[in-house]
Amino acid sequence: MNDAKARILALRDQLETYNEQYYVADAPTVPDAEYDRLMRELVALEQAHPELFDAASPSQKVGGAPVSAFPEVRHALPMLSLDNVFSEEELSAFEKRLHSRLGSDAPIEFCCEPKLDGLAVSLLYEQGRLVQAATRGDGSTGEGITENVRTIKAIPLRLRGDDWPARLEVRGEVFMPSAGFEQMNETARSRGDKVFANPRNAAAGSLRQLDSRVTAKRPLAFYCYGVGLVDGEPLGECHFDILQRLKGWGLPVSPEVRRMAGRAGCEQYHDDILNRRDQLPYEIDGVVYKVDELALQERLGFVARAPRWATAHKFPAQEELTRLLNVEFQVGRTGAITPVAKLEPVPVAGVVVSNATLHNADEIARLGVMIGDTVIVRRAGDVIPQVAAVVLERRPEDARTIEFPARCPVCDSDIERIEGEAVARCTGGLFCAAQRKEAIKHFSSRKALDIEGLGTKIIDQLVALELVKTPADLFRLSHQDLVGLERMGDKSATKLLASLDKARTTTLARFLYALGIREVGEATANNLARHFLTLEAVIGADIEALLAVSDVGEIVAKHIYYFFRQPHNLEVVQALVDAREQGGCGLHWPAMEPVAADAQPLAGQTFVLTGTLTQLSRSDVKSALQALGAKVAGSVSAKTSCVVAGEAAGSKLVKAQELGIDIMDEDALLALLAEHS
Numbered sequence: 001m002n003d004a005k006a007r008i009l010a011l012r013d014q015l016e017t018y019n020e021q022y023y024v025a026d027a028p029t030v031p032d033a034e035y036d037r038l039m040r041e042l043v044a045l046e047q048a049h050p051e052l053f054d055a056a057s058p059s060q061k062v063g064g065a066p067v068s069a070f071p072e073v074r075h076a077l078p079m080l081s082l083d084n085v086f087s088e089e090e091l092s093a094f095e096k097r098l099h100s101r102l103g104s105d106a107p108i109e110f111c112c113e114p115k116l117d118g119l120a121v122s123l124l125y126e127q128g129r130l131v132q133a134a135t136r137g138d139g140s141t142g143e144g145i146t147e148n149v150r151t152i153k154a155i156p157l158r159l160r161g162d163d164w165p166a167r168l169e170v171r172g173e174v175f176m177p178s179a180g181f182e183q184m185n186e187t188a189r190s191r192g193d194k195v196f197a198n199p200r201n202a203a204a205g206s207l208r209q210l211d212s213r214v215t216a217k218r219p220l221a222f223y224c225y226g227v228g229l230v231d232g233e234p235l236g237e238c239h240f241d242i243l244q245r246l247k248g249w250g251l252p253v254s255p256e257v258r259r260m261a262g263r264a265g266c267e268q269y270h271d272d273i274l275n276r277r278d279q280l281p282y283e284i285d286g287v288v289y290k291v292d293e294l295a296l297q298e299r300l301g302f303v304a305r306a307p308r309w310a311t312a313h314k315f316p317a318q319e320e321l322t323r324l325l326n327v328e329f330q331v332g333r334t335g336a337i338t339p340v341a342k343l344e345p346v347p348v349a350g351v352v353v354s355n356a357t358l359h360n361a362d363e364i365a366r367l368g369v370m371i372g373d374t375v376i377v378r379r380a381g382d383v384i385p386q387v388a389a390v391v392l393e394r395r396p397e398d399a400r401t402i403e404f405p406a407r408c409p410v411c412d413s414d415i416e417r418i419e420g421e422a423v424a425r426c427t428g429g430l431f432c433a434a435q436r437k438e439a440i441k442h443f444s445s446r447k448a449l450d451i452e453g454l455g456t457k458i459i460d461q462l463v464a465l466e467l468v469k470t471p472a473d474l475f476r477l478s479h480q481d482l483v484g485l486e487r488m489g490d491k492s493a494t495k496l497l498a499s500l501d502k503a504r505t506t507t508l509a510r511f512l513y514a515l516g517i518r519e520v521g522e523a524t525a526n527n528l529a530r531h532f533l534t535l536e537a538v539i540g541a542d543i544e545a546l547l548a549v550s551d552v553g554e555i556v557a558k559h560i561y562y563f564f565r566q567p568h569n570l571e572v573v574q575a576l577v578d579a580r581e582q583g584g585c586g587l588h589w590p591a592m593e594p595v596a597a598d599a600q601p602l603a604g605q606t607f608v609l610t611g612t613l614t615q616l617s618r619s620d621v622k623s624a625l626q627a628l629g630a631k632v633a634g635s636v637s638a639k640t641s642c643v644v645a646g647e648a649a650g651s652k653l654v655k656a657q658e659l660g661i662d663i664m665d666e667d668a669l670l671a672l673l674a675e676h677s
Ligand SMILES: NC(=O)c1ccc[n+]([C@@H]2O[C@H](COP(=O)([O-])OP(=O)(O)OC[C@H]3O[C@@H](n4cnc5c(N)ncnc54)[C@H](O)[C@@H]3O)[C@@H](O)[C@H]2O)c1
Pocket: 018, 019, 021, 022, 023, 028, 029, 030, 031, 032, 033, 035, 036, 062, 063, 080, 081, 082, 084, 113, 114, 115, 116, 117, 118, 119, 120, 121, 136, 173, 225, 288, 312
């Protein structure tokens, strides 16, 4: 057997396997670009060796065999594929072939359409009603998926008007718009369910469901791009006009369809759509040019798997194969640790990609990816490139497991991953260089230390010039440091120093809030201060002690606990509160008195707030009740002492009535608060 023959047989075999995975299982293992390369190689070899022709070669066939779970539907006219061109030269050759077959150089009009990336369906309307829907299948026999298609809102069950033929077969593409796809995957990811690799697979997988209730929940859309068998008179003389008639009957047609003249017109259309590719609400893998006049289409005819009168002009692929060289861990501005794939550079959709996100540890586990693997990288729209899948059959022997670090690569603090949360985070918020800017902005914000005159632009400069690395450095700034900054005159520098000085006198609650511990908002900071009275006590508290504070749950307790276990955070806190004579920043606050029992008249009681309060904000009421020793809970139970029902109170009020719990309106609440003030 010679080399060419061996290669042809190997390619046919390989492509057959890929077809099965793609068309039958809706689960391709290689990107389309790889499939297309192999197919082109096969076609070229078969052309060079006509003696090896085989009608059963994948190059001669359409799609894949229909699955027996669905009823068979025979297509009255075969549903074919499309030939494709990848460059201007190939487009020019396509036009030349048309001219020579038609025996004329007269310019040809084309109907230009986006090439939607979904799957082809045939819709049969009888007397204007949808009676049958089928997939393309192998081109001559498809799968009956009528019930599923009925759930797609874009597809009319009845046609508008009355001038439609008694029997009309419409063809078009079912696809999943990008937003719906991203959202569906996001939900699946958060539940640990299966994630689809791309919108095409998602559309195919959703449509070929045995239970149409599943299909109904999927965000599928549809555009039609042609007709099959039609009773009676043809619907028009040109393809473009036929699409307009379909539109008139309520069938969706892409608003991007245009009639253009000659190759130049096609190129113009191609460039325009390619420029806008990322802004379109759905994915396309190219554009399609169809000879517009039906009489010319008929003269041109078909080859085995595609019409001669149309071609797809493919766009640069959005998925490519490359190798995962390494994984680095990036620390975001709020401490989130993101694994970033370092890839062998590869062009994807027109841009060389060498980094891609791996999201988080769950995603790495879901992909089962290892360093050294061949992976499919996907770059679509404005979304950052992602590793979509691993080509397991190409895993090298020396592939390495990806180790998630235990310490922050930037500041060496512990990495914390709270149960039930996908994201791992650096706990060195006060010190970590990656989180510096955010930490300082939060520290100086109004509800924290309220440092007037320290705006975002100034913080950016202070951080960039490394004048400030932690909040403690703010208090070490000199007049000279400040006047060197952009937009900072002598006067504003003096003012800023004065407001820094003023900020030295604060409260324990504000100070705790200013530290920027995850999920410790104003209310929690208040509760911590009131409960522990001193900073030392908060720092020393273990998880159990923290859980005793009102409104502090397991997760918040852990965030606080880990925060104060990081030596670097503690260094900064210490520097902030050390006396100035000892080189510290000298932050201080009035000592807190333990609240006497009689100052807590509501101790031991649990309140629930429901409905709209008109005179006080919910958070003010909450703080006021807490100050009197009450707990404020989110739901009504037998343990609830009293429900405060504002306007339009709903189910919580009903429940309180059922349980016979005391109910108080807003006026009564105000009276209660006034009594104890
Ligand atoms: N990754 C894999 O393993 C794998 C396997 C098989 C096929 N594939 C991909 O599928 C392609 C071949 O599939 P194909 O035979 O469906 O051909 P195709 O997708 O290249 O073109 C034909 C199809 O385009 C669609 N289409 C979208 N817009 C259209 C429009 N305006 N007018 C007409 N048709 C339109 C129709 O569904 C039609 O059936 C390959 O090029 C490859 O990219 C990939």
